[in-house]
Amino acid sequence: MGRAPCCDKANVKKGPWSPEEDRQLKEYIEKYGTGGNWIALPHKAGLNRCGKSCRLRWLNYLRPNIKHGDFTDDEDRIICNLYATIGSRWSIIASQLPGRTDNDIKNYWNTKLKKKLLGFPPSQRKAHQQLQKQQQQQLFPYPFEIRTGSFSSPPSLEGVQNSQYLLSPMAAATFSSPLPEGSMHQCQVKDSSSLLMFGSEQSCSSSDGSCTQISYGSNVVDYELCNGGQPMRSLESFLYEETQKLLLGDGEASLDYNIEEIKPFVSPNNWCNSLFGDDLSSATTKDISFKTTGKAMYYY
DNA sequence: AAGTCTGTCAACCGCGCGGCG
DNA sequence: GCGCCGCGCGGTTGACAGACT
Numbered sequence: 001m002g003r004a005p006c007c008d009k010a011n012v013k014k015g016p017w018s019p020e021e022d023r024q025l026k027e028y029i030e031k032y033g034t035g036g037n038w039i040a041l042p043h044k045a046g047l048n049r050c051g052k053s054c055r056l057r058w059l060n061y062l063r064p065n066i067k068h069g070d071f072t073d074d075e076d077r078i079i080c081n082l083y084a085t086i087g088s089r090w091s092i093i094a095s096q097l098p099g100r101t102d103n104d105i106k107n108y109w110n111t112k113l114k115k116k117l118l119g120f121p122p123s124q125r126k127a128h129q130q131l132q133k134q135q136q137q138q139l140f141p142y143p144f145e146i147r148t149g150s151f152s153s154p155p156s157l158e159g160v161q162n163s164q165y166l167l168s169p170m171a172a173a174t175f176s177s178p179l180p181e182g183s184m185h186q187c188q189v190k191d192s193s194s195l196l197m198f199g200s201e202q203s204c205s206s207s208d209g210s211c212t213q214i215s216y217g218s219n220v221v222d223y224e225l226c227n228g229g230q231p232m233r234s235l236e237s238f239l240y241e242e243t244q245k246l247l248l249g250d251g252e253a254s255l256d257y258n259i260e261e262i263k264p265f266v267s268p269n270n271w272c273n274s275l276f277g278d279d280l281s282s283a284t285t286k287d288i289s290f291k292t293t294g295k296a297m298y299y300y
Numbered sequence: 301a302a303g304t305c306t307g308t309c310a311a312c313c314g315c316g317c318g319g320c321g
Numbered sequence: 322g323c324g325c326c327g328c329g330c331g332g333t334t335g336a337c338a339g340a341c342t
Binding site: 015016036037038051052055059088089090091101103106110221 | 322326328329330331332335338
């Protein structure tokens, strides 16, 4: 037996709110408050709506001091920092942006900010999308042109300083099967990227040996990847996981955040901030180096 | 000009959690 | 300790408008 529905779905209105409904709800809450019971509220307010719907409408639209419209660079920065630190905890992120709702921020992230960070200007979106489609058909999980093959000796990368190769941000390198032992590669990461988002000054080591070091301070990422038999692992997820481990502790970390806990990780100097600085063009290319032990795919 | 595609955003849905009896 | 209930959250959907072909 499933959970009992919160209201009689067949007999409540759904869809967009009319100005009259807005007025009714607003007037009622301003006069009587929510009474701590959203389920009973619509009936009392004379609305034929589900309590959850009323709550959402109030929180996201009707309550005082709601900010609508464009996000500022400062807000972008905060969202970016917090997303990099705690992921999609929209309510926590919203709590740091007065007047913004979690729904607003979530929408903004999904529709605009993510694309901005991924560095696809509108003029390149089309090409990017076509490529993405093409590669999805090929069952490649990442939307970038692939320089593929078994790189036991990638001559153009090996030992190259400031290589012209540009690793795509979302999946700079993906490692699969066992690897010939470790040549050091140096590449650049082009575009604003999720990689950059993990950029407060940090270093870490992981217990499983998959990561010996990540240091962000100089905008250089040095690390060693041993895939340990794991299937296809993107640099992005690697960094994300390591960052999570670092921030939360290994394993069953507490997921209770408050801003005091988060603050130390929201660095005013992190890479993410450079995305919004004056010199965007220079900020979007970073040198990284990495040492591999196996077959790799390079994206550029 | 008409049809199709894409982006945006309000709203919905389902689930987990905590309070309470 | 258990089950019920409401709240809050994050993911997803769908309507709509504007852009594109």
